[in-house]
Amino acid sequence: MKILHISYSDAEGGAGVACLRLHKLLLKNKIDSTLLVINKHSSVNSVFSVTERNIFLYVYFKIINRISELILKLDSLFVRKRRDIHRSLNVFPNKLVNIINSYEADIIHLHWINGEMLSIYDIKKISGNIIWTLHDSWPFLSTYHHDLGLNLSNLDKCILNIKAKHYPDNLSFISPSHWMKKQFLSSIISSGYNCKVIPNLVTEALKNDFADTRISNSGVVNVLIGSVNFYNNSNKGFNSLIKIIDSVKGNENIIFNIFGESELHESLVKFKNVNILGIINDEQKMLKIMSESDWVFNLSKIESFGLVACESISIGTPVICFNTSGLRDIVKNDITGYIFNEVDEIISFINTNSNFYKSKQLHNKCLAFYQENFSEEIIINSHIQYYEQTL
Structure with missing residues:
Protein backbone atom coordinates (compact mmCIF):
# COMPACT_ATOMS: atom_id res chain seq x y z
CA MET A 1 0.00 0.00 0.00
CA VAL A 202 0.51 13.11 19.56
CA THR A 203 4.17 12.02 19.34
CA GLU A 204 4.37 9.50 22.18
CA ALA A 205 8.13 9.00 21.95
CA LEU A 206 8.49 12.59 23.12
CA LYS A 207 5.58 12.83 25.54
CA ASN A 208 6.71 9.78 27.53
CA ASP A 209 9.66 11.81 28.83
CA PHE A 210 7.30 14.18 30.64
CA ALA A 211 4.23 12.14 31.61
CA ASP A 212 5.60 11.45 35.11
CA THR A 213 6.57 15.04 35.86
CA ARG A 214 6.51 15.80 39.59
CA ILE A 215 3.43 17.69 40.84
CA SER A 216 4.50 20.88 42.62
CA ASN A 217 2.30 22.74 45.10
CA SER A 218 4.68 25.68 45.43
CA GLY A 219 1.85 28.21 45.53
CA VAL A 220 2.69 29.56 42.08
CA VAL A 221 0.26 28.54 39.33
CA ASN A 222 1.57 28.46 35.77
CA VAL A 223 -1.00 28.85 32.99
CA LEU A 224 0.08 28.16 29.40
CA ILE A 225 -1.81 29.60 26.43
CA GLY A 226 -1.11 30.61 22.84
CA SER A 227 -1.10 29.68 19.17
CA VAL A 228 0.36 30.75 15.88
CA ASN A 229 -0.70 34.38 15.29
CA PHE A 230 -2.38 34.40 18.71
CA TYR A 231 -2.88 38.17 18.96
CA ASN A 232 -4.43 38.70 15.53
CA ASN A 233 -6.47 35.55 14.99
CA SER A 234 -9.90 36.48 16.38
CA ASN A 235 -10.77 32.78 16.74
CA LYS A 236 -8.03 32.09 19.30
CA GLY A 237 -9.50 34.04 22.23
CA PHE A 238 -6.88 36.70 22.98
CA ASN A 239 -9.56 39.17 24.11
CA SER A 240 -10.92 36.60 26.55
CA LEU A 241 -7.42 36.10 27.94
CA ILE A 242 -7.01 39.84 28.56
CA LYS A 243 -10.25 39.83 30.53
CA ILE A 244 -9.07 36.84 32.61
CA ILE A 245 -5.67 38.36 33.35
CA ASP A 246 -7.24 41.67 34.30
CA SER A 247 -9.63 39.94 36.70
CA VAL A 248 -6.80 38.27 38.64
CA LYS A 249 -4.24 41.10 38.41
CA GLY A 250 -4.11 41.32 42.21
CA ASN A 251 -2.96 37.70 42.42
CA GLU A 252 0.61 37.60 41.13
CA ASN A 253 0.93 33.94 42.08
CA ILE A 254 -0.89 33.09 38.84
CA ILE A 255 1.57 33.37 35.95
CA PHE A 256 0.33 33.46 32.34
CA ASN A 257 2.88 32.14 29.83
CA ILE A 258 2.08 32.95 26.20
CA PHE A 259 3.62 31.02 23.28
CA GLY A 260 3.34 31.76 19.57
CA GLU A 261 4.21 35.46 19.84
CA SER A 262 7.66 37.05 20.09
CA GLU A 263 6.72 40.32 21.81
CA LEU A 264 4.47 41.49 24.63
CA HIS A 265 1.22 42.95 23.30
CA GLU A 266 0.66 46.57 24.28
CA SER A 267 -2.49 45.64 26.17
CA LEU A 268 -0.43 43.30 28.40
CA VAL A 269 2.39 45.67 29.33
CA LYS A 270 0.66 46.78 32.55
CA PHE A 271 0.51 43.22 33.91
CA LYS A 272 3.47 41.85 35.88
CA ASN A 273 2.37 38.21 35.73
CA VAL A 274 2.65 37.67 31.95
CA ASN A 275 5.63 36.02 30.20
CA ILE A 276 6.22 35.75 26.45
CA LEU A 277 7.77 32.43 25.44
CA GLY A 278 8.14 33.19 21.73
CA ILE A 279 7.48 30.93 18.79
CA ILE A 280 8.25 27.32 19.77
CA ASN A 281 8.88 24.88 16.91
CA ASP A 282 10.64 22.24 19.01
CA GLU A 283 8.07 19.60 20.02
CA GLN A 284 10.13 18.35 22.94
CA LYS A 285 10.58 21.86 24.33
CA MET A 286 6.86 22.51 23.98
CA LEU A 287 5.91 19.34 25.85
CA LYS A 288 8.38 20.17 28.61
CA ILE A 289 6.75 23.58 29.05
CA MET A 290 3.32 21.95 29.12
CA SER A 291 4.45 19.42 31.72
CA GLU A 292 5.71 22.23 33.95
CA SER A 293 2.39 24.09 33.66
CA ASP A 294 -0.53 23.63 36.02
CA TRP A 295 -3.08 24.34 33.29
CA VAL A 296 -3.27 24.82 29.55
CA PHE A 297 -5.93 27.31 28.49
CA ASN A 298 -7.54 26.96 25.06
CA LEU A 299 -9.93 29.87 24.59
CA SER A 300 -10.65 29.27 20.90
CA LYS A 301 -14.16 29.77 19.57
CA ILE A 302 -13.73 26.90 17.11
CA GLU A 303 -11.26 24.00 16.95
CA SER A 304 -11.61 21.19 14.42
CA PHE A 305 -9.82 18.99 16.96
CA GLY A 306 -7.63 20.78 19.50
CA LEU A 307 -4.13 19.38 19.04
CA VAL A 308 -2.55 21.49 21.80
CA ALA A 309 -5.24 20.34 24.24
CA CYS A 310 -4.61 16.69 23.34
CA GLU A 311 -0.86 17.14 23.72
CA SER A 312 -1.48 18.67 27.12
CA ILE A 313 -3.54 15.80 28.53
CA SER A 314 -1.07 13.31 27.04
CA ILE A 315 1.52 14.46 29.58
CA GLY A 316 -1.02 14.94 32.39
CA THR A 317 -1.68 18.69 32.30
CA PRO A 318 -5.41 19.52 32.44
CA VAL A 319 -7.09 21.95 30.05
CA ILE A 320 -9.56 24.78 30.54
CA CYS A 321 -11.61 25.68 27.48
CA PHE A 322 -14.97 26.87 26.21
CA ASN A 323 -17.80 24.45 25.50
CA THR A 324 -17.19 24.35 21.79
CA SER A 325 -16.44 22.24 18.74
CA GLY A 326 -13.74 19.54 18.71
CA LEU A 327 -12.48 20.40 22.19
CA ARG A 328 -15.46 18.55 23.65
CA ASP A 329 -13.88 15.24 22.56
CA ILE A 330 -10.75 16.01 24.58
CA VAL A 331 -11.79 18.02 27.63
CA LYS A 332 -14.13 16.29 30.10
CA ASN A 333 -15.13 17.97 33.34
CA ASP A 334 -13.12 16.76 36.35
CA ILE A 335 -11.31 14.22 34.17
CA THR A 336 -9.08 16.13 31.73
CA GLY A 337 -9.93 19.66 32.82
CA TYR A 338 -13.00 21.86 32.79
CA ILE A 339 -15.35 23.26 30.14
CA PHE A 340 -17.08 26.63 30.53
CA ASN A 341 -19.71 28.48 28.53
CA GLU A 342 -18.55 32.03 29.24
CA VAL A 343 -15.32 33.77 30.17
CA ASP A 344 -16.91 35.01 33.42
CA GLU A 345 -17.35 31.37 34.49
CA ILE A 346 -13.60 30.79 34.03
CA ILE A 347 -12.85 33.90 36.09
CA SER A 348 -15.19 32.71 38.85
CA PHE A 349 -13.55 29.26 38.83
CA ILE A 350 -10.09 30.78 39.24
CA ASN A 351 -11.12 33.18 41.99
CA THR A 352 -13.06 30.62 44.02
CA ASN A 353 -10.48 27.81 43.92
CA SER A 354 -7.68 28.30 46.39
CA ASN A 355 -6.00 25.08 45.16
CA PHE A 356 -5.91 26.10 41.51
CA TYR A 357 -2.64 24.24 40.93
CA LYS A 358 -2.51 20.91 39.09
CA SER A 359 -3.53 18.00 41.32
CA LYS A 360 -2.02 14.51 41.16
CA GLN A 361 -5.52 13.06 40.80
CA LEU A 362 -6.37 15.19 37.77
CA HIS A 363 -2.91 14.53 36.33
CA ASN A 364 -3.48 10.76 36.44
CA LYS A 365 -7.00 11.07 35.01
CA CYS A 366 -5.61 12.99 32.04
CA LEU A 367 -3.04 10.30 31.32
CA ALA A 368 -5.61 7.50 31.54
CA PHE A 369 -8.17 9.28 29.32
CA TYR A 370 -5.53 10.01 26.69
CA GLN A 371 -4.37 6.39 26.61
CA GLU A 372 -7.93 5.09 26.28
CA ASN A 373 -8.91 7.43 23.44
CA PHE A 374 -5.93 8.98 21.64
CA SER A 375 -2.94 6.64 21.84
Whole structure:
Protein backbone atom coordinates (compact mmCIF):
# COMPACT_ATOMS: atom_id res chain seq x y z
CA MET A 1 0.00 0.00 0.00
CA LYS A 2 1.49 3.31 -1.16
CA ILE A 3 0.35 6.54 0.52
CA LEU A 4 1.01 10.06 -0.79
CA HIS A 5 0.22 12.95 1.57
CA ILE A 6 -0.42 16.46 0.26
CA SER A 7 -0.05 19.36 2.70
CA TYR A 8 0.93 23.02 2.28
CA SER A 9 3.49 22.62 5.07
CA ASP A 10 5.00 19.94 7.26
CA ALA A 11 5.28 22.16 10.34
CA GLU A 12 3.27 25.39 10.16
CA GLY A 13 0.06 25.20 12.18
CA GLY A 14 -1.76 22.20 13.60
CA ALA A 15 -2.56 20.68 10.20
CA GLY A 16 1.08 20.57 9.08
CA VAL A 17 2.23 19.14 12.40
CA ALA A 18 -0.53 16.49 12.41
CA CYS A 19 0.26 15.49 8.82
CA LEU A 20 3.99 15.06 9.45
CA ARG A 21 3.35 13.00 12.58
CA LEU A 22 1.04 10.66 10.68
CA HIS A 23 3.52 10.32 7.83
CA LYS A 24 6.39 9.45 10.19
CA LEU A 25 4.29 6.93 12.13
CA LEU A 26 3.20 5.21 8.90
CA LEU A 27 6.87 4.85 7.96
CA LYS A 28 7.56 3.43 11.42
CA ASN A 29 4.82 0.85 10.76
CA LYS A 30 6.46 -0.18 7.43
CA ILE A 31 3.89 1.63 5.27
CA ASP A 32 5.20 3.22 2.05
CA SER A 33 4.48 6.90 2.71
CA THR A 34 5.59 10.13 1.02
CA LEU A 35 4.70 13.74 1.82
CA LEU A 36 4.53 16.57 -0.74
CA VAL A 37 4.52 20.15 0.56
CA ILE A 38 5.03 23.72 -0.61
CA ASN A 39 6.95 24.80 2.50
CA LYS A 40 9.29 22.19 3.94
CA HIS A 41 10.71 22.73 7.45
CA SER A 42 11.56 19.21 8.60
CA SER A 43 14.67 17.20 7.76
CA VAL A 44 12.69 14.05 6.93
CA ASN A 45 14.01 12.57 3.68
CA SER A 46 10.61 11.39 2.46
CA VAL A 47 9.17 14.92 2.62
CA PHE A 48 9.56 16.81 -0.67
CA SER A 49 8.88 20.44 -1.51
CA VAL A 50 7.35 20.72 -4.98
CA THR A 51 8.75 24.24 -5.38
CA GLU A 52 12.22 23.77 -3.91
CA ARG A 53 13.84 22.80 -7.21
CA ASN A 54 11.36 24.46 -9.55
CA ILE A 55 11.66 28.23 -9.45
CA PHE A 56 8.97 28.66 -12.10
CA LEU A 57 6.42 26.69 -10.07
CA TYR A 58 7.43 28.62 -6.96
CA VAL A 59 6.85 31.98 -8.69
CA TYR A 60 3.56 30.73 -10.17
CA PHE A 61 2.26 29.71 -6.73
CA LYS A 62 3.20 33.13 -5.37
CA ILE A 63 1.40 34.92 -8.21
CA ILE A 64 -1.84 32.95 -8.08
CA ASN A 65 -1.91 33.19 -4.30
CA ARG A 66 -1.62 36.99 -4.50
CA ILE A 67 -4.35 37.13 -7.15
CA SER A 68 -6.58 34.98 -4.95
CA GLU A 69 -5.98 37.24 -1.94
CA LEU A 70 -6.78 40.33 -4.03
CA ILE A 71 -10.07 38.84 -5.29
CA LEU A 72 -11.11 37.99 -1.73
CA LYS A 73 -10.18 41.47 -0.47
CA LEU A 74 -12.23 43.10 -3.21
CA ASP A 75 -15.16 40.81 -2.42
CA SER A 76 -14.89 41.74 1.28
CA LEU A 77 -14.78 45.42 0.36
CA PHE A 78 -17.82 45.43 -1.90
CA VAL A 79 -20.08 43.29 0.30
CA ARG A 80 -18.77 44.82 3.55
CA LYS A 81 -17.38 41.62 4.99
CA ARG A 82 -14.91 41.52 7.86
CA ARG A 83 -11.45 41.42 6.32
CA ASP A 84 -9.77 39.74 9.29
CA ILE A 85 -11.44 36.37 8.57
CA HIS A 86 -9.39 33.76 6.72
CA ARG A 87 -10.86 32.78 3.35
CA SER A 88 -9.55 30.79 0.37
CA LEU A 89 -10.52 30.20 -3.27
CA ASN A 90 -8.32 27.39 -4.71
CA VAL A 91 -9.61 27.76 -8.26
CA PHE A 92 -6.42 28.39 -10.24
CA PRO A 93 -5.02 25.32 -12.04
CA ASN A 94 -1.38 24.33 -11.69
CA LYS A 95 0.97 21.44 -12.42
CA LEU A 96 0.74 19.85 -8.98
CA VAL A 97 -1.83 17.28 -10.09
CA ASN A 98 0.67 15.97 -12.68
CA ILE A 99 3.31 15.58 -9.96
CA ILE A 100 0.79 13.80 -7.73
CA ASN A 101 -0.17 11.33 -10.44
CA SER A 102 3.47 10.61 -11.27
CA TYR A 103 3.83 8.91 -7.85
CA GLU A 104 1.17 6.31 -8.76
CA ALA A 105 0.03 6.07 -5.13
CA ASP A 106 -2.81 3.83 -3.97
CA ILE A 107 -4.10 6.49 -1.56
CA ILE A 108 -3.69 10.24 -2.00
CA HIS A 109 -4.25 11.75 1.42
CA LEU A 110 -5.08 15.46 1.27
CA HIS A 111 -4.51 17.61 4.35
CA TRP A 112 -4.47 21.45 4.36
CA ILE A 113 -4.19 22.36 0.65
CA ASN A 114 -5.07 26.05 0.62
CA GLY A 115 -2.87 28.94 -0.43
CA GLU A 116 -3.86 27.83 -3.97
CA MET A 117 -1.81 24.66 -3.56
CA LEU A 118 -4.40 22.47 -5.27
CA SER A 119 -7.32 23.69 -7.36
CA ILE A 120 -10.84 22.42 -6.70
CA TYR A 121 -11.02 21.61 -10.41
CA ASP A 122 -7.84 19.53 -10.26
CA ILE A 123 -8.93 17.23 -7.42
CA LYS A 124 -11.03 15.16 -9.82
CA LYS A 125 -7.96 14.73 -12.09
CA ILE A 126 -6.11 12.82 -9.35
CA SER A 127 -5.60 9.14 -10.15
CA GLY A 128 -6.22 6.78 -7.26
CA ASN A 129 -8.36 6.85 -4.13
CA ILE A 130 -8.50 10.19 -2.32
CA ILE A 131 -8.91 10.74 1.43
CA TRP A 132 -9.18 14.26 2.79
CA THR A 133 -8.67 15.12 6.48
CA LEU A 134 -10.87 18.01 7.64
CA HIS A 135 -8.30 20.12 9.48
CA ASP A 136 -10.83 22.96 9.18
CA SER A 137 -14.22 23.43 7.52
CA TRP A 138 -13.07 24.88 4.19
CA PRO A 139 -13.49 21.61 2.21
CA PHE A 140 -17.27 21.73 2.78
CA LEU A 141 -17.92 25.46 3.21
CA SER A 142 -17.66 28.27 0.68
CA THR A 143 -14.53 30.44 0.95
CA TYR A 144 -14.53 30.35 4.76
CA HIS A 145 -12.38 28.07 6.90
CA HIS A 146 -14.86 28.16 9.81
CA ASP A 147 -18.63 28.52 9.89
CA LEU A 148 -19.16 31.89 11.54
CA GLY A 149 -22.80 32.20 10.51
CA LEU A 150 -22.06 35.01 8.04
CA ASN A 151 -24.10 35.73 4.92
CA LEU A 152 -22.64 34.37 1.70
CA SER A 153 -21.64 36.69 -1.12
CA ASN A 154 -22.11 35.71 -4.75
CA LEU A 155 -18.46 34.67 -4.79
CA ASP A 156 -19.00 32.43 -1.75
CA LYS A 157 -22.00 30.77 -3.39
CA CYS A 158 -20.04 30.27 -6.59
CA ILE A 159 -17.18 28.51 -4.80
CA LEU A 160 -19.59 26.29 -2.87
CA ASN A 161 -21.32 25.27 -6.10
CA ILE A 162 -17.98 24.53 -7.77
CA LYS A 163 -17.10 22.18 -4.90
CA ALA A 164 -20.48 20.43 -5.06
CA LYS A 165 -20.13 19.96 -8.83
CA HIS A 166 -16.47 19.02 -9.16
CA TYR A 167 -15.64 16.86 -6.14
CA PRO A 168 -15.01 13.34 -7.52
CA ASP A 169 -16.68 10.07 -6.53
CA ASN A 170 -13.37 8.50 -5.42
CA LEU A 171 -13.20 10.81 -2.39
CA SER A 172 -13.61 9.99 1.30
CA PHE A 173 -13.12 12.15 4.38
CA ILE A 174 -11.56 11.93 7.83
CA SER A 175 -12.82 14.14 10.63
CA PRO A 176 -10.55 14.66 13.66
CA SER A 177 -13.57 15.18 15.94
CA HIS A 178 -17.22 14.18 16.25
CA TRP A 179 -18.23 17.85 16.10
CA MET A 180 -16.46 18.33 12.78
CA LYS A 181 -18.11 15.22 11.35
CA LYS A 182 -21.52 16.56 12.37
CA GLN A 183 -20.72 19.87 10.65
CA PHE A 184 -19.64 18.03 7.51
CA LEU A 185 -22.75 15.84 7.38
CA SER A 186 -24.99 18.92 7.61
CA SER A 187 -23.38 20.49 4.51
CA ILE A 188 -24.55 20.18 0.90
CA ILE A 189 -21.14 18.72 0.05
CA SER A 190 -21.46 15.58 2.20
CA SER A 191 -24.04 13.62 0.21
CA GLY A 192 -22.66 10.28 -0.91
CA TYR A 193 -19.29 10.59 0.84
CA ASN A 194 -17.92 8.50 3.71
CA CYS A 195 -16.52 10.34 6.72
CA LYS A 196 -14.74 8.59 9.60
CA VAL A 197 -13.72 10.17 12.91
CA ILE A 198 -9.98 9.68 13.55
CA PRO A 199 -8.27 12.10 15.99
CA ASN A 200 -4.92 13.72 15.26
CA LEU A 201 -1.69 12.24 16.62
CA VAL A 202 0.51 13.11 19.56
CA THR A 203 4.17 12.02 19.34
CA GLU A 204 4.37 9.50 22.18
CA ALA A 205 8.13 9.00 21.95
CA LEU A 206 8.49 12.59 23.12
CA LYS A 207 5.58 12.83 25.54
CA ASN A 208 6.71 9.78 27.53
CA ASP A 209 9.66 11.81 28.83
CA PHE A 210 7.30 14.18 30.64
CA ALA A 211 4.23 12.14 31.61
CA ASP A 212 5.60 11.45 35.11
CA THR A 213 6.57 15.04 35.86
CA ARG A 214 6.51 15.80 39.59
CA ILE A 215 3.43 17.69 40.84
CA SER A 216 4.50 20.88 42.62
CA ASN A 217 2.30 22.74 45.10
CA SER A 218 4.68 25.68 45.43
CA GLY A 219 1.85 28.21 45.53
CA VAL A 220 2.69 29.56 42.08
CA VAL A 221 0.26 28.54 39.33
CA ASN A 222 1.57 28.46 35.77
CA VAL A 223 -1.00 28.85 32.99
CA LEU A 224 0.08 28.16 29.40
CA ILE A 225 -1.81 29.60 26.43
CA GLY A 226 -1.11 30.61 22.84
CA SER A 227 -1.10 29.68 19.17
CA VAL A 228 0.36 30.75 15.88
CA ASN A 229 -0.70 34.38 15.29
CA PHE A 230 -2.38 34.40 18.71
CA TYR A 231 -2.88 38.17 18.96
CA ASN A 232 -4.43 38.70 15.53
CA ASN A 233 -6.47 35.55 14.99
CA SER A 234 -9.90 36.48 16.38
CA ASN A 235 -10.77 32.78 16.74
CA LYS A 236 -8.03 32.09 19.30
CA GLY A 237 -9.50 34.04 22.23
CA PHE A 238 -6.88 36.70 22.98
CA ASN A 239 -9.56 39.17 24.11
CA SER A 240 -10.92 36.60 26.55
CA LEU A 241 -7.42 36.10 27.94
CA ILE A 242 -7.01 39.84 28.56
CA LYS A 243 -10.25 39.83 30.53
CA ILE A 244 -9.07 36.84 32.61
CA ILE A 245 -5.67 38.36 33.35
CA ASP A 246 -7.24 41.67 34.30
CA SER A 247 -9.63 39.94 36.70
CA VAL A 248 -6.80 38.27 38.64
CA LYS A 249 -4.24 41.10 38.41
CA GLY A 250 -4.11 41.32 42.21
CA ASN A 251 -2.96 37.70 42.42
CA GLU A 252 0.61 37.60 41.13
CA ASN A 253 0.93 33.94 42.08
CA ILE A 254 -0.89 33.09 38.84
CA ILE A 255 1.57 33.37 35.95
CA PHE A 256 0.33 33.46 32.34
CA ASN A 257 2.88 32.14 29.83
CA ILE A 258 2.08 32.95 26.20
CA PHE A 259 3.62 31.02 23.28
CA GLY A 260 3.34 31.76 19.57
CA GLU A 261 4.21 35.46 19.84
CA SER A 262 7.66 37.05 20.09
CA GLU A 263 6.72 40.32 21.81
CA LEU A 264 4.47 41.49 24.63
CA HIS A 265 1.22 42.95 23.30
CA GLU A 266 0.66 46.57 24.28
CA SER A 267 -2.49 45.64 26.17
CA LEU A 268 -0.43 43.30 28.40
CA VAL A 269 2.39 45.67 29.33
CA LYS A 270 0.66 46.78 32.55
CA PHE A 271 0.51 43.22 33.91
CA LYS A 272 3.47 41.85 35.88
CA ASN A 273 2.37 38.21 35.73
CA VAL A 274 2.65 37.67 31.95
CA ASN A 275 5.63 36.02 30.20
CA ILE A 276 6.22 35.75 26.45
CA LEU A 277 7.77 32.43 25.44
CA GLY A 278 8.14 33.19 21.73
CA ILE A 279 7.48 30.93 18.79
CA ILE A 280 8.25 27.32 19.77
CA ASN A 281 8.88 24.88 16.91
CA ASP A 282 10.64 22.24 19.01
CA GLU A 283 8.07 19.60 20.02
CA GLN A 284 10.13 18.35 22.94
CA LYS A 285 10.58 21.86 24.33
CA MET A 286 6.86 22.51 23.98
CA LEU A 287 5.91 19.34 25.85
CA LYS A 288 8.38 20.17 28.61
CA ILE A 289 6.75 23.58 29.05
CA MET A 290 3.32 21.95 29.12
CA SER A 291 4.45 19.42 31.72
CA GLU A 292 5.71 22.23 33.95
CA SER A 293 2.39 24.09 33.66
CA ASP A 294 -0.53 23.63 36.02
CA TRP A 295 -3.08 24.34 33.29
CA VAL A 296 -3.27 24.82 29.55
CA PHE A 297 -5.93 27.31 28.49
CA ASN A 298 -7.54 26.96 25.06
CA LEU A 299 -9.93 29.87 24.59
CA SER A 300 -10.65 29.27 20.90
CA LYS A 301 -14.16 29.77 19.57
CA ILE A 302 -13.73 26.90 17.11
CA GLU A 303 -11.26 24.00 16.95
CA SER A 304 -11.61 21.19 14.42
CA PHE A 305 -9.82 18.99 16.96
CA GLY A 306 -7.63 20.78 19.50
CA LEU A 307 -4.13 19.38 19.04
CA VAL A 308 -2.55 21.49 21.80
CA ALA A 309 -5.24 20.34 24.24
CA CYS A 310 -4.61 16.69 23.34
CA GLU A 311 -0.86 17.14 23.72
CA SER A 312 -1.48 18.67 27.12
CA ILE A 313 -3.54 15.80 28.53
CA SER A 314 -1.07 13.31 27.04
CA ILE A 315 1.52 14.46 29.58
CA GLY A 316 -1.02 14.94 32.39
CA THR A 317 -1.68 18.69 32.30
CA PRO A 318 -5.41 19.52 32.44
CA VAL A 319 -7.09 21.95 30.05
CA ILE A 320 -9.56 24.78 30.54
CA CYS A 321 -11.61 25.68 27.48
CA PHE A 322 -14.97 26.87 26.21
CA ASN A 323 -17.80 24.45 25.50
CA THR A 324 -17.19 24.35 21.79
CA SER A 325 -16.44 22.24 18.74
CA GLY A 326 -13.74 19.54 18.71
CA LEU A 327 -12.48 20.40 22.19
CA ARG A 328 -15.46 18.55 23.65
CA ASP A 329 -13.88 15.24 22.56
CA ILE A 330 -10.75 16.01 24.58
CA VAL A 331 -11.79 18.02 27.63
CA LYS A 332 -14.13 16.29 30.10
CA ASN A 333 -15.13 17.97 33.34
CA ASP A 334 -13.12 16.76 36.35
CA ILE A 335 -11.31 14.22 34.17
CA THR A 336 -9.08 16.13 31.73
CA GLY A 337 -9.93 19.66 32.82
CA TYR A 338 -13.00 21.86 32.79
CA ILE A 339 -15.35 23.26 30.14
CA PHE A 340 -17.08 26.63 30.53
CA ASN A 341 -19.71 28.48 28.53
CA GLU A 342 -18.55 32.03 29.24
CA VAL A 343 -15.32 33.77 30.17
CA ASP A 344 -16.91 35.01 33.42
CA GLU A 345 -17.35 31.37 34.49
CA ILE A 346 -13.60 30.79 34.03
CA ILE A 347 -12.85 33.90 36.09
CA SER A 348 -15.19 32.71 38.85
CA PHE A 349 -13.55 29.26 38.83
CA ILE A 350 -10.09 30.78 39.24
CA ASN A 351 -11.12 33.18 41.99
CA THR A 352 -13.06 30.62 44.02
CA ASN A 353 -10.48 27.81 43.92
CA SER A 354 -7.68 28.30 46.39
CA ASN A 355 -6.00 25.08 45.16
CA PHE A 356 -5.91 26.10 41.51
CA TYR A 357 -2.64 24.24 40.93
CA LYS A 358 -2.51 20.91 39.09
CA SER A 359 -3.53 18.00 41.32
CA LYS A 360 -2.02 14.51 41.16
CA GLN A 361 -5.52 13.06 40.80
CA LEU A 362 -6.37 15.19 37.77
CA HIS A 363 -2.91 14.53 36.33
CA ASN A 364 -3.48 10.76 36.44
CA LYS A 365 -7.00 11.07 35.01
CA CYS A 366 -5.61 12.99 32.04
CA LEU A 367 -3.04 10.30 31.32
CA ALA A 368 -5.61 7.50 31.54
CA PHE A 369 -8.17 9.28 29.32
CA TYR A 370 -5.53 10.01 26.69
CA GLN A 371 -4.37 6.39 26.61
CA GLU A 372 -7.93 5.09 26.28
CA ASN A 373 -8.91 7.43 23.44
CA PHE A 374 -5.93 8.98 21.64
CA SER A 375 -2.94 6.64 21.84
CA GLU A 376 -0.64 6.17 18.84
CA GLU A 377 -1.77 2.57 18.46
CA ILE A 378 -5.44 3.53 18.27
CA ILE A 379 -4.89 6.37 15.80
CA ILE A 380 -2.48 4.61 13.42
CA ASN A 381 -4.57 1.42 13.30
CA SER A 382 -7.67 3.49 12.52
CA HIS A 383 -5.87 5.16 9.61
CA ILE A 384 -4.53 1.91 8.18
CA GLN A 385 -7.94 0.23 8.43
CA TYR A 386 -9.60 3.19 6.69
CA TYR A 387 -6.96 3.14 3.93
CA GLU A 388 -7.61 -0.57 3.38
CA GLN A 389 -11.38 -0.06 3.31
CA THR A 390 -10.99 2.71 0.75
CA LEU A 391 -8.97 0.59 -1.71
